[in-house]
Amino acid sequence: MWHRAHIVILFVFGLSIGVVCSANQPSAALELTIEGEPVQGGLLIARTTPGAVVHLDERPLKLDAEGRFVFGFGRDAATEALLIVQHMDQQIDYPLSVRQRDYQVQRIDGLPSKMVSPDQKALERIRRENRQIAQVRAGYTESDAFRAGFILPAEGPISGVYGSQRILNGEPRRPHFGLDIAAPTGTAVIAPAAGTVALAEPDLYFTGGTLMIDHGRGITSVFSHLSALTVSEGDFVAQGEKIGEIGATGRATGPHLDWRVNWFEVRLDPALLLND
Known part of the structure; x- marks a missing residue:
């Protein structure tokens, strides 16, 4: 069973997101850092606890041995996305509001x-x-x-x-x-x-x-x-x-x-x- 973590969030567009999670379990805190702005056409660079499993909505993301990964949003990306990070008995459900754009x-x-x-x-x-x-x-x-x-x-x-x-x-x-x-x-x-x-x-x-x-x-x-x-x-x-x-x-x-x-x-x- 996944245990939902208590999340404290610091978010600044274009800089970074620092997320530190601590579940009611003795295991180490699950961490997530994201750099960049969720925007149509944008790329974000992220890092989490090594060995974690990460999905963007239902899409599995590739992580390296140090827990680093990237993801992006297309031209017509929806207004909301969900980043899900799972490791051992902990889980982060992190909602992302994707900035919409007007086009020529x-x-x-x-x-x-x-x-x-x-x-x-x-x-x-x-x-x-x-x-x-x-x-x-x-x-x-x-x-x-x-x-x-x-x-x-x-x-x-x-x-x-x-x-x-x-x-x-x-x-x-x-x-x-x-x-x-x-x-x-x-x-x-x-x-x-x-x-x-x-x-x-x-x-x-x-x-x-x-x-x-x-x-x-x-x-x-x-x-x-x-x-x-x-x-x-x-x-x-x-x-x-x-x-x-x-x-x-x-x-x-x-x-x-x-x-x-x-x-x-x-x-x-x-x-x-x-x-x-």
Whole structure:
């Protein structure tokens, strides 16, 4: 039987949550620390008693030997979530209020019809490429490369933001999940955080020249529309190291970088990860 713990909470958005629990049992107190704000598109870093079992709602989370774990919320995450931590005869049920956001609507006209509505042959290629990308996103390593934070991967004006709804040639499409940086073809793209190159493809249907970096703990970056790739799969890259060059390959209306970040299949907002 799980014993509910008495919880004392100190919570400051953007800093940390310190939770110390003491059940009416002689066992050591169950501890939980969370850094970050529960917000649509946000990533949180947490730590609990080693050996604990943790769920976000009904989803089991992966912990390392020291009890560290991460989790995130997608664009349309619900207003409430429940973090459940269990260890021996103790349990924390920690409710999270997820801040909701408003998103922009963007209209793009004049795209070639085959790029807006791909034919059957193109759809087969797209599905194949999507499976390839999904396989990378499903991976998990215990690297802490992401802990040093993120920097912008290119210099230039922000031309597209996370969560915005795009209407292509009058047809509503899926929301945009990246941060777009407009710059001339050939502009250097650098690694926003350290990690291992998990995918390097020069010509995918939608994203053209495409790189993916595994930052650890299920966190991956994808860089799209590149005109050149300067690293290869398996390479370890340091934060700030050049990995490619901006282009307009794939489905793009002009040269820019589309940078996206995932926690497994959950799409995060890159802007929320940037160091101050």
